[in-house]
Amino acid sequence: MTAQVIKGKELAHKLREEMAEEVTQLKEKGIIPHLTVIILGDDPASKSYVNGKKKASAETGISSDIIEMPLSASEQELLDKIDILNNDDHVHGILVQLPLPEHINEQHIIEAISPDKDVDGFHPSSIGKMLTGNDTFLPCTPLGILTMLQSYGIQIEGKHAVIIGRSNIVGKPVGQLLLNEHATVTYCHSRTKDMTAFTKSADILIVAMGKPNVIRSEHIKEGSAIIDVGINRKDDGKLTGDVDFQSVSEKASYITPVPKGVGPMTITMLLQNTIKAAKGLSGVGR
Numbered sequence: 511m512t513a514q515v516i517k518g519k520e521l522a523h524k525l526r527e528e529m530a531e532e533v534t535q536l537k538e539k540g541i542i543p544h545l546t547v548i549i550l551g552d553d554p555a556s557k558s559y560v561n562g563k564k565k566a567s568a569e570t571g572i573s574s575d576i577i578e579m580p581l582s583a584s585e586q587e588l589l590d591k592i593d594i595l596n597n598d599d600h601v602h603g604i605l606v607q608l609p610l611p612e613h614i615n616e617q618h619i620i621e622a623i624s625p626d627k628d629v630d631g632f633h634p635s636s637i638g639k640m641l642t643g644n645d646t647f648l649p650c651t652p653l654g655i656l657t658m659l660q661s662y663g664i665q666i667e668g669k670h671a672v673i674i675g676r677s678n679i680v681g682k683p684v685g686q687l688l689l690n691e692h693a694t695v696t697y698c699h700s701r702t703k704d705m706t707a708f709t710k711s712a713d714i715l716i717v718a719m720g721k722p723n724v725i726r727s728e729h730i731k732e733g734s735a736i737i738d739v740g741i742n743r744k745d746d747g748k749l750t751g752d753v754d755f756q757s758v759s760e761k762a763s764y765i766t767p768v769p770k771g772v773g774p775m776t777i778t779m780l781l782q783n784t785i786k787a788a789k790g791l792s793g794v795g796r
């Protein structure tokens with residue numbers, strides 16, 4: 511079997527074109543969706559993700575700005591900035607790029623963002639609504655994964671979805687989204703014993719371990735769908751996922767590449783959430 515490659519970048523561009531049309535219509539009603547991204551310090555990867563968000567916003571007609579703060583900024587300074595943005599009617603979406611430096615409590619920051627502007631979907635209010643299956647902002651990477659599975663017609667209902675990784679950004683919420691779609695969900699993590707026993711029974715395997723090429727063909731079930739969330743930079747500067755693409759694509763039925771798989775979908779779902787926020791705050795579609 512040779513797996514069909516799930517082309518996240520292609521799907522992301524198609525969705526962005528559709529969103530651009532929606533933004534044009536909103537602008538005709540006087541609504542200009544606006545995203546503000548806050549970044550602390552100058553970590554090259556974080557800077558490149560933030561610039562990617564600005565570029566993608568511009569391509570879609572969404573207005574955006576980046577607030578750059580020094581790595582030494584205090585938690586209170588960041589909270590003050592968020593407070594100003596919460597009360598600025600022109601700002602529909604607020605995102606603080608993660609990770610944050612250790613002296614800042616990430617949870618305090620996430621909870622300070624108004625739930626109405628929580629385009630990352632990380633606020634406890636958004637997470638609670640996601641758990642109960644109510645309408646809310648859904649976290650971008652998990653939503654991107656769900657959108658990819660649905661766009662490629664991959665059945666979720668009744669299937670066994672195995673998630674490797676239990677981060678708040680990816681692992682935990684993607685499992686919840688698949689559960690909401692009636693999958694049977696198993697979480698694996700660093701303390702899981704005999705992980706292969708689980709991965710080999712997965713119809714849908716989501717890998718978010720942050721370790722290069724650790725999932726190989728012997729770990730997966732024939733005909734499964736493999737979603738690789740890993741982004742690992744090799745010594746030669748090239749990116750590689752957590753999944754050994756070559757061997758796994760000979761056994762799986764679907765596989766995402768790295769790069770151009772999950773990553774571009776993360777940014778696209780952020781744009782989608784920003785449009786949703788702009789509509790919600792402007793009373794459109796209520």
Ligand SMILES: Nc1nc2c(c(=O)[nH]1)N[C@@H](CN(C=O)c1ccc(C(=O)N[C@@H](CCC(=O)O)C(=O)O)cc1)CN2
Nearest residue numbers: 559606607608609630650769770771772773774776777
């Ligand atoms: N506040 C947030 N912080 C972080 C999030 C998030 O969703 N919200 N996710 C990640 C980083 N991230 C977005 O911020 C992100 C990661 C990767 C990509 C992407 O497009 N990757 C490309 C490769 C890019 C490269 O060459 O380095 C790909 O996979 O094709 C976009 C966004 C952590 N922080």
